[in-house]
Amino acid sequence: QVQLVQSGAEVKRPGASVKVSCKASGYTFTGNYMHWVRQAPGQGLEWVGRISPSSGATNFAKKFQGRVTMTTDTAITTVYMELSSLTSDDTAVYFCAREETRRFFDYWGQGTLVTVSS
């Protein structure tokens, strides 16, 4: 069965970077794009970007361009999202989500809380 398991909660200072991981299992890792979506406390879902584990190609939401990096390690079927220059506005739960071949999101990770605080 498809599973996406994310790394644990992080606490970061303003100006720092955070790297969150998402380990995939139960399907052919290189066959599907992986997305990252975040949710600030009490707010809605915000798309961050996506990466192709087979080619490394990425697409990012405009507001994150220049500040987000997504990478993959196919040997351990893991996707990473790194967000730099953190501010308190980046405090949120970050989810990875698999893009089904028809382009909607069919499986989600459990979420990783990133707290930015001085």
Place this chain on the structure above:
Amino acid sequence: DIQMTQSPSTLSASVGDRVTITCRASQSVSSWLAWYQQKPGKAPKLLIYKASTLHTGVPSRFSGSGSGTEFTLTITSLQPDDFATYYCQPYNTFSWTFGQGTKVEIK
């Protein structure tokens, strides 16, 4: 980018009620629209894709309709497990923007 507007933002309903949530797009997304359900502290779950196709395992009391710029999610006979927040999302471009969400509360 395509903007998605959901209404209402909050909906109070009772078990057994019929509930309808509307999602409007700022430009046509054809039928490339998905609906997700999210409960507090949990990841979203896919309910419907291609505007009206139920995802595997989703109860038949959920249905979706619409095309172009206007879509609806309907829950016939609301069940206790359905109290949650619902999001629409187009997927026809390289920007997967979500609607702002509709919270379905117990009346």
